[in-house]
Amino acid sequence: xxxxxxIVKKVTQLISGLIFMYGLYIITHGHLxxxxxxxxxxxxxxxxxxxxxxxxxxxxxxxxxxxxxSVTESSAILIVIILAAxxxxxxxxxxFNNYLxxxxxxxxxSAGVIPLxxxxxxxxxxxxxxxIFLAFVIYKExxxx
Amino acid sequence: MELLLSIIIGFMIIGAIYALHANxxxxxxxxAGIVGYSLVICFLLLKxxxxxxxxxxxxxxxxxxxxxxxxxxxxxxxxxxxxxxAFLNISIAVLVAFALVYYFxxxxxxxxxxxxxxxxxxxxxxxxxAEKTGSANLVTGVLFDFRGYDTLGEATILFTAAVGVxxxxxxxxxxxKA
Numbered sequence: 001x002x003x004x005x006x007i008v009k010k011v012t013q014l015i016s017g018l019i020f021m022y023g024l025y026i027i028t029h030g031h032l033x034x035x036x037x038x039x040x041x042x043x044x045x046x047x048x049x050x051x052x053x054x055x056x057x058x059x060x061x062x063x064x065x066x067x068x069x070s071v072t073e074s075s076a077i078l079i080v081i082i083l084a085a086x087x088x089x090x091x092x093x094x095x096f097n098n099y100l101x102x103x104x105x106x107x108x109x110s111a112g113v114i115p116l117x118x119x120x121x122x123x124x125x126x127x128x129x130x131x132i133f134l135a136f137v138i139y140k141e142x143x144x145x
Numbered sequence: 146m147e148l149l150l151s152i153i154i155g156f157m158i159i160g161a162i163y164a165l166h167a168n169x170x171x172x173x174x175x176x177a178g179i180v181g182y183s184l185v186i187c188f189l190l191l192k193x194x195x196x197x198x199x200x201x202x203x204x205x206x207x208x209x210x211x212x213x214x215x216x217x218x219x220x221x222x223x224x225x226x227x228x229x230x231a232f233l234n235i236s237i238a239v240l241v242a243f244a245l246v247y248y249f250x251x252x253x254x255x256x257x258x259x260x261x262x263x264x265x266x267x268x269x270x271x272x273x274x275a276e277k278t279g280s281a282n283l284v285t286g287v288l289f290d291f292r293g294y295d296t297l298g299e300a301t302i303l304f305t306a307a308v309g310v311x312x313x314x315x316x317x318x319x320x321x322k323a
Contacts, residue, residue: 036288070307070311098290105280114278
């Protein structure tokens with residue numbers, strides 16, 4: 001896949017970081033404002049997809065990236081399950097138990113384990129969408145020459 | 146409000162029908178995009194910003210995927226025009242449509258006015274949810290606390306989709322390495 005023109009590359013350099021930061025904001029403030037792990041993770045994946053589309057597949061080492069996203073995705077969903085299982089062990093014998101102190105409603109560090117779930121679900125969604133996109137790009141590079 | 150929603154849903158129906166019958170796959174994708182983005186406006190009108198954010202982002206990303214795939218393969222729809230049993234298909238479709246409309250208008254009498262609909266279960270979730278979960282955003286509180294299994298299932302679906310795509314598309318690359 002070829003990169004795009006210089007204008008697109010420059011605009012991508014300017015805004016992709018902002019998109020990435022906005023995705024992180026949506027993930028970390030998921031228990032306060034609209035959004036959450038799913039929306040924020042998809043926005044983060046969108047920032048990377050924009051980079052790959054604008055700069056072409058030669059600019060990045062795609063296979064290394066794909067290995068990294070695959071590992072990230074698998075470990076993130078494993079951590080979510082481990083967090084849920086810890087809730088079962090911590091008391092009440094309930095899967096997805098909220099075992100950390102709740103704190104004051106409306107503060108950034110509150111709501112027990114919900115921010116942790118948000119962060120790891122966000123990692124999972126971002127890495128999964130990016131893995132699928134990278135698999136398509138690598139397939140085109142390798143097989144459809 | 147209901148009029149606006151009806152107009153938007155009418156647009157969505159027209160887009161969906163056009164997407165089914167377009168000869169060029171790229172224009173079919175554009176018509177499918179009408180359906181997705183109109184759904185975003187519906188969610189915003191119904192005061193569901195969480196769903197609207199997820200829908201607009203996922204719609205954009207999947208549209209990019211599909212446009213990339215269509216541009217790299219054929220843009221023409223293959224094997225069109227070979228429709229057997231057209232009369233049977235049309236009559237079955239019309240029958241099902243009439244049955245659906247009949248039973249919907251039987252059920253619609255028992256529904257509340259739009260916006261005043263509050264089922265019993267939703268009230269149980271809403272009463273004191275902020276104190277129970279500690280989350281100021283009620284939707285996230287329900288998603289990750291009361292309904293944690295649903296969220297785990299959604300994440301598992303994404304994981305399975307990624308594994309499936311890798312399994313199908315990366316056969317050649319893995320073989321060469323081994």
